[in-house]
Amino acid sequence: xxxxxxxxxxxxxxxxxxxxxxxxxxxxxxxxxxxxxxxxxxxxxxxxxxxxxxxxxxxxxxxxxxxxxxxxxxxxxxxxxxxxxxxxxxxxxxxxxxxxxxxxxxxxxxxxxxxxxxxxxxxxxxxxxxxxxxxxxxxxxxxxxxxxxxxxxxxxxxxxxxxxxxxxxxxxxxxxxxxxxxxxxxxxxxxxxxxxxxxxxxxxxxxxxxxxxxxxxxxxxxxxxxxxxxxxxxxxxxxxxxxxxxxxxxxxxxxxxxxxxxxxxxxxxxxxxxxxxxxxxxxxxxxxxxxxxx
Amino acid sequence: xxxxxxxxxxxxxxxxxxxxxxxxxxxxxxxxxxxxxxxxxxxxxxxxxxxxxxxxxxxxxxxxxxxxxxxxxxxxxxxxxxxxxxxxxxxxxxxxxxxxxxxxxxxxxxxxxxxxxxxxxxxxxxxxxxxxxxxxxxxxxxxxxxxxxxxxxxxxxxxxxxxxxxxxxxxxxxxxxxxxxxxxxxxxxxxxxxxxxxxxxxxxxxxxxxxxxxxxxxxxxxxxxxxxxxxxxxxxxxxxxxxxxxxxxxxxxxxxxxxxxxxxxxxxxxxxxxxxxxxxxxxxxxxxxxxxxxxxxxxxxxxxxxxxxxxxxxxxxxxxxxxxxx
Ligand SMILES: Nc1ncnc2c1ncn2[C@@H]1O[C@H](COP(=O)(O)OP(=O)(O)O)[C@@H](O)[C@H]1O
Ligand SMILES: [Mg+2]
Numbered sequence: 001x002x003x004x005x006x007x008x009x010x011x012x013x014x015x016x017x018x019x020x021x022x023x024x025x026x027x028x029x030x031x032x033x034x035x036x037x038x039x040x041x042x043x044x045x046x047x048x049x050x051x052x053x054x055x056x057x058x059x060x061x062x063x064x065x066x067x068x069x070x071x072x073x074x075x076x077x078x079x080x081x082x083x084x085x086x087x088x089x090x091x092x093x094x095x096x097x098x099x100x101x102x103x104x105x106x107x108x109x110x111x112x113x114x115x116x117x118x119x120x121x122x123x124x125x126x127x128x129x130x131x132x133x134x135x136x137x138x139x140x141x142x143x144x145x146x147x148x149x150x151x152x153x154x155x156x157x158x159x160x161x162x163x164x165x166x167x168x169x170x171x172x173x174x175x176x177x178x179x180x181x182x183x184x185x186x187x188x189x190x191x192x193x194x195x196x197x198x199x200x201x202x203x204x205x206x207x208x209x210x211x212x213x214x215x216x217x218x219x220x221x222x223x224x225x226x227x228x229x230x231x232x233x234x235x236x237x238x239x240x241x242x243x244x245x246x247x248x249x250x251x252x253x254x255x256x257x258x259x260x261x262x263x264x265x266x267x268x269x270x271x272x273x274x275x276x277x278x279x280x281x282x283x284x285x286x287x288x289x290x291x292x293x294x
Numbered sequence: 295x296x297x298x299x300x301x302x303x304x305x306x307x308x309x310x311x312x313x314x315x316x317x318x319x320x321x322x323x324x325x326x327x328x329x330x331x332x333x334x335x336x337x338x339x340x341x342x343x344x345x346x347x348x349x350x351x352x353x354x355x356x357x358x359x360x361x362x363x364x365x366x367x368x369x370x371x372x373x374x375x376x377x378x379x380x381x382x383x384x385x386x387x388x389x390x391x392x393x394x395x396x397x398x399x400x401x402x403x404x405x406x407x408x409x410x411x412x413x414x415x416x417x418x419x420x421x422x423x424x425x426x427x428x429x430x431x432x433x434x435x436x437x438x439x440x441x442x443x444x445x446x447x448x449x450x451x452x453x454x455x456x457x458x459x460x461x462x463x464x465x466x467x468x469x470x471x472x473x474x475x476x477x478x479x480x481x482x483x484x485x486x487x488x489x490x491x492x493x494x495x496x497x498x499x500x501x502x503x504x505x506x507x508x509x510x511x512x513x514x515x516x517x518x519x520x521x522x523x524x525x526x527x528x529x530x531x532x533x534x535x536x537x538x539x540x541x542x543x544x545x546x547x548x549x550x551x552x553x554x555x556x557x558x559x560x561x562x563x564x565x566x567x568x569x570x571x572x573x574x575x576x577x578x579x580x581x582x583x584x585x586x587x588x589x590x591x592x593x594x595x596x597x598x599x600x601x602x603x604x605x606x607x608x609x610x611x612x613x614x615x616x617x618x619x620x
Binding site for chain 2: 086101104108116
């Protein structure tokens with residue numbers, strides 16, 4: 001097999017607090033190919049921190065350590081800020097939760113997309129503008145000319161998130177981290193945004209890390225799923241075989257989903273056990289071949 | 295615009311009432327202590343004081359709107375002419391002070407926030423604390439002692455050295471500007487050496503305030519999600535701070551700078567006295583001590599109008615800078 005796009009081993013994110021060290025991520029490891037990898041876990045389980053650590057965006061007092069963090073075979077662990085900046089945006093990018101807050105309110109949408117593109121691709125302003133228009137069209141925004149001149153507050157949530165996707169994909173990164181990209185959106189536009197994201201990521205043969213707390217969504221949308229609990233991966237599953245989950249936490253998550261075909265009065269509460277925090281992961285080993293045979 | 299008119303009306307009402315309730319008899323001030331009863335009555339009527347208060351108030355509004363603040367009893371001039379004379383001195387000082395405060399305070403606040411807890415942040419904190427707590431008269435006297443008395447680097451009190459007094463034709467009343475217009479470099483250098491010390495002093499106080507406000511606005515913005523977006527794009531820290539965060543704080547900063555400028559316009563009384571600066575603060579204070587109410591109220595109205603104008607200006611700038619307000 002060839003090198004995976006991204007290979008992470010024993011990733012740890014530690015915060016020094018007054019009560020001692022707090023580990024938000026405790027030894028996470030996975031390989032990412034040109035696939036859609038879901039990361040699921042409850043709030044606070046360290047999903048976002050994992051994403052930010054990959055981008056080198058954990059700010060002090062947070063500290064990142066790992067045995068390995070490689071992008072196409074080259075280590076990106078603790079690179080200098082200068083070198084990391086050349087990777088951010090151009091090779092690994094990220095879409096965040098709420099476009100209301102993640103777009104700059106006083107810059108036009110066009111300027112924000114053009115900035116992202118020109119930073120890495122350079123080129124003339126006119127050419128960058130054309131690229132921005134193309135990207136807006138690619139995320140199915142009608143009247144891209146008008147949207148280019150508009151400000152973020154004039155856009156709806158669904159539009160805003162499509163703009164974010166257009167902006168982050170403009171410099172053609174190989175990996176996109178989508179951190180709960182649809183959690184802040186109306187249910188009615190979620191599918192639409194997901195489909196656009198899916199198509200773009202597939203067409204470009206990118207690797208996608210899709211972070212969510214919604215197991216159902218991830219199961220539909222991803223090839224493989226990592227289940228995180230308290231900063232660790234407790235189980236790795238193929239999305240098709242989710243029902244074969246062996247870890248009690250995953251089983252609990254699956255059972256707490258309401259089902260139309262088997263309605264119940266009360267959904268079961270998920271009881272947690274201390275042993276989950278430190279038990280080893282179950283499921284496929286890290287070193288198995290990546291789907292797609294790349 | 296309506297709220298603006300109401301504010302102005304409120305200002306006039308307050309100054310009008312103050313003018314009536316002050317324990318100073320305006321008639322007596324005009325006719326003097328030894329006037330006969332008949333003379334007193336005549337003056338009383340001539341000043342319209344026998345008319346109902348409402349009528350008097352409308353008369354007063356008309357007067358103010360036409361720039362008629364009455365005659366100053368201490369200078370014998372029309373108050374409006376006095377103000378035309380002293381206001382540019384204050385304006386020049388406050389403008390230069392604000393320029394100094396902004397050009398140092400804003401970058402200092404931005405850097406302090408960007409390197410929170412670092413050495414520049416600590417220095418900025420101490421500088422601001424000293425600025426807040428140091429009495430201005432002490433600092434002013436020390437400044438004069440050191441830079442004028444001992445080192446001789448700056449001109450002494452007043453706006454100009456004696457030999458330049460009245461040599462520059464007055465166009466704007468701002469001597470720095472007038473001497474430039476006249477192309478008189480010697481006069482410019484002289485005026486500059488006189489204004490630089492008091493302006494630095496005022497600038498220091500405005501710097502203390504502006505740098506603190508800038509820092510706290512900046513910290514708020516640097517924690518926002520769109521800043522993470524900017525970093526994800528791969529932008530340099532400089533671009534993140536100046537192109538993204540700073541553009542967002544420039545909006546509230548406009549108000550802070552306008553407020554600080556306004557307070558220098560009205561509040562530099564002590565500085566003007568220490569540096570014998572013939573400005574509005576000194577004029578109002580002297581008039582107050584002399585019981586010269588027309589001058590005091592005239593000066594007060596000018597200060598009030600300045601505040602209202604600054605508010606209007608910062609509102610307009612707000613609308614230009616913030617796309618969300620459209
Ligand atoms: N600056 C910080 N100091 C201490 N703990 C932090 C800090 N930032 C985040 N954390 C902790 O890291 C943990 C993981 O957070 P996060 O990755 O955002 O969770 P998730 O995205 O899965 O909801 C949380 O428990 C959070 O409280
Ligand atoms: Mg999160």
